[in-house]
Amino acid sequence: MSGFCSLVIPFELSFFFFPFSSLYTLQISYERSEGHLCLPVRYTHSFPEALQKFYRGEFRWLWRQRIRLYLEGTGINPVPVDLHEQQLSLNQHSRAFNIERVHDERPEASGPQLLPVRALNEVFIGESLSSRMSYSWAVAVDNLRRSIPTLKGLASYYEISVDDGPWEKQKSSGLNLCTGTGSKAWSFNINRVATQAVEDVLNIAKRQGNLSLPLNRELVEKVTNEYNESLLYSPEEPKILFSIREPIANRVFSSSRQRCFTSKVCVRSRCWDACMVVDGGTSFEFNDGAIASMMINKEDELRTVLLEQ
Structure with missing residues (x-):
């Protein structure tokens, strides 16, 4: 599509399907969504004005970085399942991968394969019960897992290497990797702290350090x-923020860095029914033996319009 036009106007989602075009996005369900990728809400009701500003050049370009993904290893299946088109149960989701594998007559490859999508917001890796869910669904899953004994031990087991460093074994409820665009979404809610937690930490620091720090609500909120706010960064910055969700730490599994900015992350799966989900809509099978490499490449930048109020 990008070879035949200079401007694409998508409605809300599906941004990773446009690899090179300039994007001018419109939010049509502002009551249900923040719409950080879209124009200010008022232009939803006055779209002709937005088009006039664009025609007059009263805007600036914003180059949004995206995450490039490679998949390699034993038994990999590079054929994705579209979660937007298929509202699947957990068992149906697993069967969908098996059906795709049967119809795919290509031999299993062990070398790195560049996947056909780019992550504009985030990549989430984990066992299927967690990876197929957005933040709101993940909260419900956490409650479900606590209430059903057979699900309490369900965790994602993998090895991770950051910036080509040593491999580290980890167990958690999943791994989130986001761009600056996605730093306002699920990643933010995984890492944000509440004022109550900050107040407790400051009180401990005050006691342990014999500090005469005036602890009031204004300071705690500040x-x-x-x-x-330090969890957020510009969509134009060429870096990835990875976050370990609910890490398990013991003598076998470690989590030296639960959150870190990086330029490259490699994950080796040790899971038995896991997925790698791109922007909450495209799912790849990611089971034991599969290795995913995620990085930022300038060639994948998405040029979007930033139109002020």
Whole structure:
């Protein structure tokens, strides 16, 4: 499509299907979505004005970085399942992968394969029960897992290497890797802290350090806001923020860095029924033996319009 037009106007989602075009996005369900990728809400009701501003050049370009993904290893299946088109149960989701594998007559490859999608927001890796869910569904899953004994031990087992460093064994409820665009979404809610937690930590620091620090609500909120704001970064910055969700730490599994900015992340799966989900809509099978490499490449930048109020 990008070879035949200079401007694409998608409605809300499916941004990773346009690899090179300039995007001018419109939010049509602003009551249900923040719409951080879209125009300010008021232009939803006055779209002709937005088009006029675009025609007059009253905007600036924003180059949004995206995550490039490679998949390699034993038994990999590079054929994705579209979660937007298939509302599947957990068992149906697993069967969908098996059906795709039967119809795919290509031999299983062990070398790195560049996947046909780019992550504009995030990549989430984990066992299927967690990886197929957005943040709101993940909260429900957490409650479900606590209430059903057979699900309490369900965790994602994998090895991770950051910036070509040593491999580290980890167990958690999943791994989230986001861009600056996605730092306002699920990643933010995984890492943000509440004022109550900050107040407790400051009180401990005050006691342990014999500090005469005046601890009031204004200070607690200021510290909380500064920390939470540090989790956000510009969509144009060429880096990935990875976050370990609910890490398990013991003598076998470690989590030296639960959150870190990086340029490259490699994950080797040790899971038995896991997925790698791109922007909450495209799912790849990611079971034992599969290795995913994720990085930022300038060739994948998405040029979008930034139109002020």
